[in-house]
Amino acid sequence: MDYTLKEMMTIMAAREIRDGDIVFCGTGISMVAAMAAKQINAPDSIIFFETGAIDSKLEEIPMAVADSRVMFGAASNSGLLEAFATMQNPNTGDRIIGILGSAQVDKYGNLNSTCIGDYFQPKIRFSGSGGACDVASFVSRCLIFMQHEKRKFPVKLDYLTSPGYLDGPGARERAGLKPGGPTAVITNLGVMYFDDVTKEMYLASYYPGVTPQDILDNMEFAVDISRAIEAEPPSDRELKILRERVDPHKLIL
Amino acid sequence: MNVSQGKVMTLEQAIATYVTDGCHISIGGFTVNRNPMAAVYEIMRQRKKNLHCYAHSNGTGVDELIGGGCISRLEIAYGGNGKAAPTCIRFKSAIQRGEILFEDYSNYHMSLRFHAGAMGVPFINTLSGLGTDILEKWGFSRELRAMDPKLPDKKIEIIDNPFGNWGGATKVVLVPAINPDVTIIHVQKADKHGTCRIEGLNFADIDQAKASKHVIVTCEEIVDSEELREKPEYNQIPFIHVSAVVHVPYGAYPSACFNCYDYDPIYLKQLSTFAKDDKLYKEYLETFVYGVKDHPGLLTLVGKEQLKMISADKRTGYATGLDRR
Known part of the structure; x- marks a missing residue:
């Protein structure tokens, strides 16, 4: 079955979600990925939102984390303080996987969603952290969605909004953060993981029709490509569920 | 206080009384939901200026206040508004052109600050935020902070954990409390004394209200105190915090109000188109904000058909099957 790049990205992210995970969800493709995982490979995963809704009955895709669609049939509707407490709670915090997007990511998985250029007089201003900095500070596993373009994978971020591995091994702990950090960067060309020892991004898989060199050509810094394999494309079953049950009205995909 | 009338007044009165030029303000809601939009538009109509605004992720409301030229200083975590504007458009242009002073925090920072x-x-x-630029880059200088008694001397501070490694932390970030002059929230139900019942997510409304010197509550419905007091555990804000109560049906429009109506994707999409162009946005303001007398005036412009489309389904609390493309 033919598939789009967006569908490929969604499925690659969904496969990273394990049964029993509590998935912190943003808007757009991250919401679709979490909903897809629940339908396909992790039926006992739980979706929750920084606005305070947990295990919502998502009969329709919410377009924002404050959409009334996240309030319907939830296990509980509370507020922001409760949601961020869930991420740090000693009994629930370790089960949480975050999904974030960003304007820039560096080789240690630090994110910029604030601005391009000088902070005070930016060339381009973005939304800012929202809950992203909090999620990246607190949770032990994180998926990051990116478009693969050189300017989005810079050597140095214009602004560090959300912490990844900061400047390398041990840096999170030195800064006072909990261990953990980003797990995978999922782009329109492939998937990158982070090395256990160096904490640097490396290419784990590239999509059919893409070469590792294509990926290197689309980033400012180089990554190790020696471990890369071709990614398994979405199966017919995965695509069918994605199209028929997750996003039938093509709101996101 | 006139006990029989409680704190009920018109929106015009409430804004004129409690929102003053240069005051420190926060509004309730989150991105596309339960923003007190009727109050926001009334603030714009009354041409309030130099507001110091505290925001976590208040999308539509804060962006319109910026567009209306009401805000000169902004402490904010997130300027985005769902699908219609991933980055709020007037927020973006005001910062890029250096028209407002701004300072960034995270959503948790802002929620904690209201809580404090x-x-x-x-x-x-x-x-x-340890290790990030949110801690490093201050939007308001030390000089400005030293001059203004309503600002803390520091944006943020990092200290060693005074309890050793208790709780598994070596360092902690301290964020200063916020006590706005006025907070405005929109709720589904309130009584005439200001006791509120919020349905669905409360976001950070409760702490925002309780942190504030004055609170204006706009509501879909003013109900008898007895009705709210039958189930007090469902009420989030007791009347002691509230200064004014205003009955404004569709008071969150064009943002959503759970169990009452959805956000209006048509209005929000058009607004985004207008906001991208200074001339179009000015025309939009002249027609939809300054050109109407009050919120019912805006609703008449929008029309019954469009409001019918977003009316909430009883089972789900939102407009099931609403065309949101």
């Missing part, structure tokens, strides 16, 4: 304000403590600690 509500509790009456000077600051609260968290582990969020």
Whole structure:
């Protein structure tokens, strides 16, 4: 079955979600990925939102984390303080996987969603952290969605909004953060993981029709490509569920 | 206080009384939901200026206040508004053109700051943001802070954990309390004394209200106190915090109000188109904001058909099957 790049990205992210995970969800493709995982490979995963809704009955895709669609049939509707407490709670915090997007990511998985250029007089201003900095500070596993373009994978971020591995091994702990950090960067060309020892991004898989060199050509810094394999494309079953049950009205995909 | 009338007044009166030029303000809601939009538009109509605004992720409302030229200083975590504007458009242009002073925090930082304000403590600690530029880059200079008694001397502070490694933390970030002059929230139900019942997510409304010197509550429905007091555990804000109660049906429009109506994707999409162009946005303001007398005036412009489309389904609390493309 033919598939789009967006569908490929969604499925690659969904496969990273394990049964029993509590998935912190943003808007757009991250919401679709979490909903897809629940339908396909992790039926006992739980979706929750920084606005305070947990295990919502998502009969329709919410377009924002404050959409009334996240309030319907939830296990509980509370507020922001409760949601961020869930991420740090000693009994629930370790089960949480975050999904974030960003304007820039560096080789240690630090994110910029604030601005391009000088902070005070930016060339381009973005939304800012929202809950992203909090999620990246607190949770032990994180998926990051990116478009693969050189300017989005810079050597140095214009602004560090959300912490990844900061400047390398041990840096999170030195800064006072909990261990953990980003797990995978999922782009329109492939998937990158982070090395256990160096904490640097490396290419784990590239999509059919893409070469590792294509990926290197689309980033400012180089990554190790020696471990890369071709990614398994979405199966017919995965695509069918994605199209028929997750996003039938093509709101996101 | 006139006991029989309680704190009920018109929106025009409430804004004229409690929102003054240069005051420190926060509004309730989150991105596309339960923003007190009727109050926001009334603030714009009354041409309030130099507001100091505290925001976590208040999308539509804060962006319109910026567009209307009401805000000169902004402390904010997130300027985005769902699908219609991933980055709020007037927010973006105001910052890029250097038209407002701004300072960034995270959503948790801002929520904690309101919480500290509500509790009456000077600051609260968290582990969020260690190692990031949110801690490093201050939007308001030390000089400005020293001059203005309504600003804390520092944006943020990092200290060693005074309890050793207790709780598994070596360092903590301290964020200063916020106590706005006025907070405006929109709720589904309130009584005439200001006791509120919020349905669905409360976001940070409760702490925002309790941290504030004055609170204006706009509501879909004013109900008898007896009705709210039958189930007090469902009420989030008792009347003691509230200064004014205003009955405004569709008071969150064009943002959503759970169990009442959805956000209006048509209005929000058009607004985004207008906001991208200074001339179009000015025309939009002249027609939809300054050109109407009050919120019912805006609703008449929008039309019954469009309001019918977003009316909430009883089972789900939102407009099931609404075309949101």
